[in-house]
Amino acid sequence: SPLPKSNESSSSLNELLDHLLMLLEKKDPQQFFAWPVTDAIAPGYSSIISQPMDFSTMKLKIQENGYTNLKQFQSDFELMCNNCMTYNQQDTIYYKAAKKLLHIGQKFMVPEKLLSLRREVP
Numbered sequence: 001s002p003l004p005k006s007n008e009s010s011s012s013l014n015e016l017l018d019h020l021l022m023l024l025e026k027k028d029p030q031q032f033f034a035w036p037v038t039d040a041i042a043p044g045y046s047s048i049i050s051q052p053m054d055f056s057t058m059k060l061k062i063q064e065n066g067y068t069n070l071k072q073f074q075s076d077f078e079l080m081c082n083n084c085m086t087y088n089q090q091d092t093i094y095y096k097a098a099k100k101l102l103h104i105g106q107k108f109m110v111p112e113k114l115l116s117l118r119r120e121v122p
């Protein structure tokens with residue numbers, strides 16, 4: 001089906017979300033959150049995690065105008081981090097990375113911080 005027509009407001013939201021996503025991806029240098037987790041690298045993952053989420057899926061969703069507000073973007077980000085902290089034990093590099101990323105993301109996505117981001121987006 002053709003991509004829905006983007007209007008002024010959705011494209012400026014999408015620009016903000018693209019910028020935010022780029023900032024969050026930079027906080028995941030090992031790219032643990034870059035792609036969907038497969039059962040091959042994480043045994044039983046698909047039967048434990050009912051709603052998988054990763055940065056590449058979020059990027060696609062932005063391009064398809066899948067987010068109509070910031071809150072929806074925030075909840076996918078939190079879903080991604082919480083999935084990781086559900087599947088992995090606390091003493092793993094993945095759990096620790098998710099905890100750290102979630103904390104950083106929550107600091108980024110506060111209104112005054114976002115205002116400055118909006119000024120950054122050309």
Ligand SMILES: COc1ccc(C(=O)NC2CCC2)cc1-c1cc(C(C)=O)n2cccnc12
Pocket residue numbers: 030031032033034035036037038041042083084087088094
């Ligand atoms: C896209 O997901 C990944 C991509 C690459 C890697 C990876 O480079 N792992 C190496 C670091 C020690 C092996 C791990 C993951 C990975 C993410 C995750 C998450 C996000 O739960 N995960 C869980 C168990 C095992 N591997 C992973």
